Amino acid sequence: MNADFDQAPVLLTGFAPFGGEASNPSWEAVQRLHGERIGGRLVVAHCLPVAYAGCLPQLRERLDALRPALVLCIGQAGGRAQLSIERIAINVDDARIPDNQGRQPIDEPVIAGGPAAYFSSLPIKALRAALHEAGIPAEISQSAGTYLCNHVFYGLLHELHLRGDARVRGGFIHIPYSPAQAARHAGAPSLDSEHVVRALRVMVETALSTHVDRRLAGGAEH
Amino acid sequence: MNADFDQAPVLLTGFAPFGGEASNPSWEAVQRLHGERIGGRLVVAHCLPVAYAGCLPQLRERLDALRPALVLCIGQAGGRAQLSIERIAINVDDARIPDNQGRQPIDEPVIAGGPAAYFSSLPIKALRAALHEAGIPAEISQSAGTYLCNHVFYGLLHELHLRGDARVRGGFIHIPYSPAQAARHAGAPSLDSEHVVRALRVMVETALSTHVDRRLAGGAEH
Amino acid sequence: MNADFDQAPVLLTGFAPFGGEASNPSWEAVQRLHGERIGGRLVVAHCLPVAYAGCLPQLRERLDALRPALVLCIGQAGGRAQLSIERIAINVDDARIPDNQGRQPIDEPVIAGGPAAYFSSLPIKALRAALHEAGIPAEISQSAGTYLCNHVFYGLLHELHLRGDARVRGGFIHIPYSPAQAARHAGAPSLDSEHVVRALRVMVETALSTHVDRRLAGGAEH
Amino acid sequence: MNADFDQAPVLLTGFAPFGGEASNPSWEAVQRLHGERIGGRLVVAHCLPVAYAGCLPQLRERLDALRPALVLCIGQAGGRAQLSIERIAINVDDARIPDNQGRQPIDEPVIAGGPAAYFSSLPIKALRAALHEAGIPAEISQSAGTYLCNHVFYGLLHELHLRGDARVRGGFIHIPYSPAQAARHAGAPSLDSEHVVRALRVMVETALSTHVDRRLAGGAEH
Numbered sequence: 038m039n040a041d042f043d044q045a046p047v048l049l050t051g052f053a054p055f056g057g058e059a060s061n062p063s064w065e066a067v068q069r070l071h072g073e074r075i076g077g078r079l080v081v082a083h084c085l086p087v088a089y090a091g092c093l094p095q096l097r098e099r100l101d102a103l104r105p106a107l108v109l110c111i112g113q114a115g116g117r118a119q120l121s122i123e124r125i126a127i128n129v130d131d132a133r134i135p136d137n138q139g140r141q142p143i144d145e146p147v148i149a150g151g152p153a154a155y156f157s158s159l160p161i162k163a164l165r166a167a168l169h170e171a172g173i174p175a176e177i178s179q180s181a182g183t184y185l186c187n188h189v190f191y192g193l194l195h196e197l198h199l200r201g202d203a204r205v206r207g208g209f210i211h212i213p214y215s216p217a218q219a220a221r222h223a224g225a226p227s228l229d230s231e232h233v234v235r236a237l238r239v240m241v242e243t244a245l246s247t248h249v250d251r252r253l254a255g256g257a258e259h
Numbered sequence: 260m261n262a263d264f265d266q267a268p269v270l271l272t273g274f275a276p277f278g279g280e281a282s283n284p285s286w287e288a289v290q291r292l293h294g295e296r297i298g299g300r301l302v303v304a305h306c307l308p309v310a311y312a313g314c315l316p317q318l319r320e321r322l323d324a325l326r327p328a329l330v331l332c333i334g335q336a337g338g339r340a341q342l343s344i345e346r347i348a349i350n351v352d353d354a355r356i357p358d359n360q361g362r363q364p365i366d367e368p369v370i371a372g373g374p375a376a377y378f379s380s381l382p383i384k385a386l387r388a389a390l391h392e393a394g395i396p397a398e399i400s401q402s403a404g405t406y407l408c409n410h411v412f413y414g415l416l417h418e419l420h421l422r423g424d425a426r427v428r429g430g431f432i433h434i435p436y437s438p439a440q441a442a443r444h445a446g447a448p449s450l451d452s453e454h455v456v457r458a459l460r461v462m463v464e465t466a467l468s469t470h471v472d473r474r475l476a477g478g479a480e481h
Numbered sequence: 482m483n484a485d486f487d488q489a490p491v492l493l494t495g496f497a498p499f500g501g502e503a504s505n506p507s508w509e510a511v512q513r514l515h516g517e518r519i520g521g522r523l524v525v526a527h528c529l530p531v532a533y534a535g536c537l538p539q540l541r542e543r544l545d546a547l548r549p550a551l552v553l554c555i556g557q558a559g560g561r562a563q564l565s566i567e568r569i570a571i572n573v574d575d576a577r578i579p580d581n582q583g584r585q586p587i588d589e590p591v592i593a594g595g596p597a598a599y600f601s602s603l604p605i606k607a608l609r610a611a612l613h614e615a616g617i618p619a620e621i622s623q624s625a626g627t628y629l630c631n632h633v634f635y636g637l638l639h640e641l642h643l644r645g646d647a648r649v650r651g652g653f654i655h656i657p658y659s660p661a662q663a664a665r666h667a668g669a670p671s672l673d674s675e676h677v678v679r680a681l682r683v684m685v686e687t688a689l690s691t692h693v694d695r696r697l698a699g700g701a702e703h
Numbered sequence: 704m705n706a707d708f709d710q711a712p713v714l715l716t717g718f719a720p721f722g723g724e725a726s727n728p729s730w731e732a733v734q735r736l737h738g739e740r741i742g743g744r745l746v747v748a749h750c751l752p753v754a755y756a757g758c759l760p761q762l763r764e765r766l767d768a769l770r771p772a773l774v775l776c777i778g779q780a781g782g783r784a785q786l787s788i789e790r791i792a793i794n795v796d797d798a799r800i801p802d803n804q805g806r807q808p809i810d811e812p813v814i815a816g817g818p819a820a821y822f823s824s825l826p827i828k829a830l831r832a833a834l835h836e837a838g839i840p841a842e843i844s845q846s847a848g849t850y851l852c853n854h855v856f857y858g859l860l861h862e863l864h865l866r867g868d869a870r871v872r873g874g875f876i877h878i879p880y881s882p883a884q885a886a887r888h889a890g891a892p893s894l895d896s897e898h899v900v901r902a903l904r905v906m907v908e909t910a911l912s913t914h915v916d917r918r919l920a921g922g923a924e925h
Contacts, residue, residue: 599819627845701848
């Protein structure tokens, strides 16, 4: 069993485009790492649909098939200025806009009967410190929203909880618009794909090698 | 017992000043409603210390002594532009700045062994709708931060959960700087005390009369 | 002639609603001061149309008829968090949205052949200091935009320049949304009418009594 | 004389670091283009000091020595999310922080007796359109501030005006923090050097080939 875990890959997921965008930088970045080895583990990339109906079944199938040691789900947060490392997933779907299949749940649980929230099992402060050291703008975020990013984040942590192997860790990372997207959104901040791809490598490496998170302030007064 | 509940008061809490401010508009607003009757219930106001050591014991003592039907805790969110109705309290203290006694916990639980989070038991969408109808700028917030506001919010919901009377509801509201505070913070938004006091009345009335929340979108993509 | 100037009134202008709003707090505030005496002078309020075709002719007519000692034009800056005291008017109309008559000039001069800009002749730093002392959030702004507010501001200063009486001073003040407007604009900051009216009184008094502006930093790096 | 102008180079200036930063991305980007040929002209880069005492004399010396056909001055606007093309330079120095030699002018003219402002002589709307087409986030800015960037911008346009050759055009571009700088400024947006260098190339090419600016809205209501 340890041998199995030692060989276990890293699963990175991105999302398909949504909200009128032609591409989704989360999938573009993740895709570029597919097949790489980081920290001795193979990286497998997967693109999730922006659809409440399909995203968690696909994620579960990937978890079953790959039995990964680490899972990072990546999504886009158009309007945020820095890469953000999410602290907590909450058990609610409250969609301001419909998903790509027209579904728009309001105040429904992600998993009926699930706990109110799960904390990321990534070493979030260590990730931020490593990114800053690499010159990449990043911050801790106290909310992943209530749309599909939070839905997948909660679903992932619930699945990992059910599977019960504490060595397997997972979390969610939000990335800004790409510069090309920001060129179509007046005044919006962006982060280029080179920095995003480099950030993903740094985070996978750091998550694999950090077993106890660092004690660094990363909170917010409100 | 029903007779008791029918007579039960409304508890409003505010905070003492912190972070270098000379006053705290949360306490100033709450204080002005002390002794009023709203929706047939007496309003009792209480000022909580900005101190991890003292705030929850004081809150528990007030809950024991008053056995309120409704609890609204109010705190200040300097920098926010609108009154915000908090959706969820999370089980973590992560202080960017020390409290008024110099304590600065990092990534410690509010309640060791407590669940990751509690959802507000206020009808948050109905509150927002009632505020908008009254011409008061208000929004749903997906995070109350990780400082004393979230600490009190989580502690309140944990206490109400332990007491087990589902009729008793509670939640947390963040208010902007007062105009006088904003005059000392270049570029910061504010909301005047008349609007805040009016907002508190509207929310207490609405919370007392709304038993099932309204189905209105109030989420965020991220 | 000095006797005339000593009796000269103060002219305050506001704007009619635009951009889909039902009211314009600039006119509502100005209107409330109509007929008051401040600093020994009568205040006369006038509502300007949001139309390139009509606003400057109306302003000129008011200047001719009233021969005011001081002119403050007030406009709304939806999205700004504080009252802003404009430093400079520039000779360009560049409209992102059409005016109330459908006109939308792009990169045309306000006054063909006029200078590139005029500085406000108000003591802008003294106004800000007086507002802060009164607990009203206010800041110096380096740009009044390129829409009708700037158009009127430039037109006013050009007229005063042509008339050549250096004792007559004028400037432009932007105010935030009212709370009721902000309730319809998710996340937008606001300032209530009591503070705006009080601010106007403070500014008129200060402008009338301050003949040399105070030397206080109020710039921006960019 | 036409032959001279046909051979005239392009002058790009950046700034030395200031405000506690270790580097200034404006100079780093500009430097990378030194010696390149764009649109048939040689690019010469020059680093200006962040000092009221020295920057304009150095700029004048470069104008005398090089007699450039086009001048783009580049500065950093920490906190802005997009590259911004400045529309207008104003005749005021109002420094919130001292320059690198400790000088901090307040409400002094850049050039005593100069006009209140000069408009950029770059085709600013054409530049923005070309940047957007190249996938680079950029916007028109109505204010270059009141610090050294505006000082150099005003000084440049005043010099070009005095020299009187309308074929020689100049303007100012603000760029965001680099990602490495933003990693030290919580929540700040950034733009990487690859995009900045590419943007400079696009702007030089477009400025050299565009003789009448495009009629595209680029204004602001306030």
